[in-house]
Amino acid sequence: MATTLLQLSGLINDSIASLVKVCEDSGYAVPDLHATPATEDTETFRSNPAAKEAANIIIAAALQLAATLSPPSTHVLNIATAHFKSAALRTCIESNVTEALREGGDDGLHVDDLAIKCKLDGTKLARLMRVLANDHVYREVSPEVFANNKLSMILDTGKSVESLQAEPENKHDGTRGFVAYLEHLSSDGHKASAYFHETLTDVTTSHSPEPNHAPFHRAMGIDIPTWKWYELPEQSYRRRRFAVAMQGLGAVQPPDILLKVFDWNQLKPGSFVVDVGGGIGSSILPVCRAHPQLKFVVQDLPKVAELGKNFYTNLVPGSIESGRVTFQGHDFFADQPVKKPSVFVLKHIVHNWSDPYAEKILRQLRAAAGPETTLLLVDFIVSYVCDEPNSELSSIPGASIVSAPKPLLPNYGPVSETMYVLDMVMLAFLNAQERTLGKLASLLESTGWRIKRIHRGTPPGDFMQPVEAVPILN
CATH class of the missing domain: 1.10.10.10 (Winged helix-like DNA-binding domain superfamily/Winged helix DNA-binding domain)
Structure with missing residues (x-):
């Protein structure tokens, strides 16, 4: 015990010294809890990998010390x-x-x-x-x-x-959206979380993959999928809040992640990129701007596709008229109309669905894929709280993950909490899930895809890990 305490103390002291030195050498503001407002300047130190790693170690070690030294009853009571x-x-x-x-x-x-x-x-x-x-x-x-x-x-x-x-x-209209997301979680998410036990033990819902068998539905007394309920006229505020909340959640992710995680230059001019469930095309926009030699099809529900046309008409003049960008009304559970494209993009789609529904989406894409088609799947990959097991997946480029220094938990402990909380959010609202690498690989293999490469971010904060998959050829 004494050795562990001293190790944790040493990690904290050494990392604080490292963080302060990086801030002083780079001219970053040292983090200050009482700074108001919290401007981007107060958080710029995170752009430095060494400073970010030092901060993560400090947080993980401090919280592990608190868990170690708090009376067990107090620690668990605080969770309860x-x-x-x-x-x-x-x-x-x-x-x-x-x-x-x-x-x-x-x-x-x-x-x-x-x-x-x-x-x-x-x-x-x-x-x-x-x-x-x-x-x-x-x-x-x-x-x-x-x-x-x-x-x-x-x-x-x-x-x-x-x-x-x-x-x-109009509370959230015109805002950055993160407050809307917090309100969404602390109101509807809070209510849904109270019904986890009942939903997981009721024989009707315990093993059900149906999207209307989530805790949220029991909490609200409804029997239709969450997104359909939000479309009801009386749910106008929730619908508007959710739309802004998704923009806010997107804003805390790298806006150009699709641009950075794939070598778009390897594609021949005129190659087709299909963004499946791509909304108004905001995620693929950086790629479209940077690679005018490529053609893009953005698919979503018809009403959303119409909004996307106006969005691109203003932001990428001439792209719609020239046919370089096409918006297509499409249900991703139906036959995929674009055959043998160079790339299918699935960003934040698969995690919205339980396995049987995710399989339907992936099989439709596999049926339309050519032998050279790449599936670029962008979702969160959930880490284990123990050491990652060695398996055949370990040989996939990018699969290895950097563990935290001992005696911290390998995933940096509570520093990584967001990925697990988001997994609970998917379960609460949609009866869906974020997946571990093993579960994602099994899902892809069962639908005719094989993981080719994983683009690991810097753990533990960058838990969105894009995956490149290719067709399994007989």
């Missing part, structure tokens, strides 16, 4: 009661607390004044904010006086409290 923090966060988001504090100035506001602006009970609001401030979201600068910090400013829509209260339906 984490939903109360989610509830407090949702209340602050939906009641515009962060915006009210921003308008109140850097010195903060007394909770009574804050409650008047947010139309809440001050005593009860203080109790919610205190549980968040204890986790460093907001600051209690003096008794009953709260102020924003770097973490709470993430919840700021940038709008005035007056406008938010006057037009609550």
